[in-house]
Amino acid sequence: MKLSDEEGTVTFQGLNRAIAVGLLLLGGWAATCAPWTWGQEVKGQETNRKVKNRVPPVYPELARRMNITGVVKVRVTIAPNGSVKDATLVGGHPVLAGAAMEAVKKWRFEARPDETSETVEFRFDSTQ
Secondary structure, X not given: OEEEOOXXXXXXXXXXXXXXXXXXXXXXXXXXXXXXXXXXXXXXXXXXXXXXXXXXXXXXXXXXXXOOOEEEEEEEEEOOOOEEEEEEEEEXXXXXXXXXXXXXXXXXXXXXXXXXXXXXXXXXXXXX
8 A cells, every 4th residue: 555645655564664673773772771770789698609690680661760769689599509599579669679580580609519598689770
């Protein structure tokens, strides 16, 4: 189908392609501009295992729009191989908690012969 006017002809297929490319560019820009968190700390009750791979959480878009800041605490159980076996929310704003939980499950710690527990704190600040 074609739309015609006095200046020229535009096809829906061409218009759809232009919109799709625009949306892809906008999405890519938004993903690279998303603020991150800062101040991720690991506090151990029994021991303090070193973090080998720390994945920072992405600051949620809703939290950024609402200017929500704060600290989220997550209690992690670390398997002997260093992977996160379990993560439990200890405290923090519900809008920020999901991002912290998702990120900490991807963390890797140093291997040890026993299972340990640590508390991880994520500080979310939209100005950082």
